Amino acid sequence: ITRVLPFLIRRLDHVVTVSESSKCDILEYAxxxxxxxxxxxxxxxxxxxxxxxxxxxxxSIGPQYGITQPYVLFISRI
Structure with a gap:
């Protein structure tokens, strides 16, 4: 993947990333x-x-959704 990823990135029209640090990595790496x-x-x-x-x-919110302690809530999207 380390050989293929820079090649694939160079073929993209544009890259969107979440931080200046990752942008610097992309610029250097690809x-x-x-x-x-x-x-x-x-x-x-x-x-x-x-x-x-x-x-x-x-x-107020816990009973509305049947949430009791202890709990962990993680929401994500790809």
């Missing part, structure tokens, strides 16, 4: 021009997603 790599940081809309008081979350 030897592509900087204008072909764009950084779009991961972020959440703080008007929709905000920290909530733990007691409020446990008393």
């Amino acid at each position: 030897q592509v021009p900087g204008d072909r790599v764009t950084v779009i940081p991961l972020a959440a809309d703080t008007n929709l997603y905000m920290p909530r008081d733990k007691v409020h979350a446990l008393t």
